[in-house]
Amino acid sequence: MKTKTTRSAQFTEKQENLYLAFELSNSTWKLGFSVDPGQPVRERDCPAGDTEKLQKEIEAAKKKFGLSASAEVRSCYEAGRDGFWLHRYLTKNGIENLIVDSSSIEVNRRAKQTKTDRIDVKKLVSMLMRYYSGEKKLWSIVRVPTVEEEDRRHLHRELKGLKKERTRSINRIRGLLANQGVKVKLTQSGSSEWIEQIRLWDGTSLPKGLQTRIKREWAYIRYLNDQILAVEGDRRKELQRPDGEKERDVKQVEQLLGLRAIGINGAWVLVREFFGWRKFKNRREVGGLAGITGTPYNSGESGREQGISKAGNRHVRGIIVELAWAWLRYQPKSKLTCWYQRRFGNGTSRQRRIGIVALARRLLIDLWRYLEFGVLPEGAELKS
Numbered sequence: 001m002k003t004k005t006t007r008s009a010q011f012t013e014k015q016e017n018l019y020l021a022f023e024l025s026n027s028t029w030k031l032g033f034s035v036d037p038g039q040p041v042r043e044r045d046c047p048a049g050d051t052e053k054l055q056k057e058i059e060a061a062k063k064k065f066g067l068s069a070s071a072e073v074r075s076c077y078e079a080g081r082d083g084f085w086l087h088r089y090l091t092k093n094g095i096e097n098l099i100v101d102s103s104s105i106e107v108n109r110r111a112k113q114t115k116t117d118r119i120d121v122k123k124l125v126s127m128l129m130r131y132y133s134g135e136k137k138l139w140s141i142v143r144v145p146t147v148e149e150e151d152r153r154h155l156h157r158e159l160k161g162l163k164k165e166r167t168r169s170i171n172r173i174r175g176l177l178a179n180q181g182v183k184v185k186l187t188q189s190g191s192s193e194w195i196e197q198i199r200l201w202d203g204t205s206l207p208k209g210l211q212t213r214i215k216r217e218w219a220y221i222r223y224l225n226d227q228i229l230a231v232e233g234d235r236r237k238e239l240q241r242p243d244g245e246k247e248r249d250v251k252q253v254e255q256l257l258g259l260r261a262i263g264i265n266g267a268w269v270l271v272r273e274f275f276g277w278r279k280f281k282n283r284r285e286v287g288g289l290a291g292i293t294g295t296p297y298n299s300g301e302s303g304r305e306q307g308i309s310k311a312g313n314r315h316v317r318g319i320i321v322e323l324a325w326a327w328l329r330y331q332p333k334s335k336l337t338c339w340y341q342r343r344f345g346n347g348t349s350r351q352r353r354i355g356i357v358a359l360a361r362r363l364l365i366d367l368w369r370y371l372e373f374g375v376l377p378e379g380a381e382l383k384s
Helices: 049-065 085-092 118-133 147-151 154-178 208-239 248-257 265-274 283-290 314-330 335-346 350-375
Strands: 019-025 028-034 042-047 073-077 097-102 294-299 302-308
Touching: 019 049, 019 085, 019 118, 028 049, 028 265, 042 049, 049 097, 073 118, 085 097, 097 118, 118 283, 147 294, 154 208, 154 265, 154 314, 208 265, 248 265, 265 314, 283 314, 283 350, 302 314, 314 335, 335 350
Parallel strands: 019 073, 073 097
Antiparallel strands: 019 028, 028 042, 294 302
């Protein structure tokens, strides 16, 4: 007697999804809609920042492709000047959005290539559908901070901008005086009386127009000094709060300040830009996000190193290289310093500069372990 085989038919219902890509600009947003890789992309223009028009275009796209009003919408756009506000708006309205690192988007390898917003939005839609089809390593997704986490980064960035602007003004005054054959040591403080006391090669004073211009620049420098002191005062107030009122990132700043070779500027930038709100799984993620990992080129018999990627946070990358130089001076007995001296200490100046980047990467990883797991860098000394 033959046993009849029973088969249960199982069907997977295809989920309705509308894919949306943005090509953002100051005046107009170009929108690209699609539901399937083989489907032509529906392109529409929308005034920049007009969310009501955007909602109408999404509803019209659902009707055009025969989707229900409750169909899920998945979108993406490149990280840039518009920041994170659009992402927060989309997610609040039930749209699953991705912010993409523009440097990770694949491009044609021809020497010359056509680039228009129309081509860009089609490319983004295509890659968005490929991403949700399973190609998770297709591009790099930007980690979106909360409003509070983003707001904490303004203080040190403002301080850096003010100092850079002050340096520009000082160099501008030096350039104007050098044009007249005059060299003066600027103290960045005091009144503008020294400008009237400057004498040219023939003993005469500076021309009236030049004096007026330099006085305005000097007044601007004094204003910048006041702003710098105010910002540094705000930072100092946060550190002087009682322990019960301090947030986690402020406590991390204090923890880094306990190490020799690390000052307030370095500790503040590392925590507020990096360690205070990012969760790293391993050391590779730490080095990769800072942009200080190598980019080897190995093809066939040819092989060379192209330098560091620089595809990470430039604020962290700049400060950690400065801290690496300070680490050599103030932590001479640490394992990292001994490693550097053994590998690059007797090399040329170019080799030492290359080695300092490698030291910066190792130092950044050790500082991450120190904050995350409490592991003190081997041989490092704490401040008394």
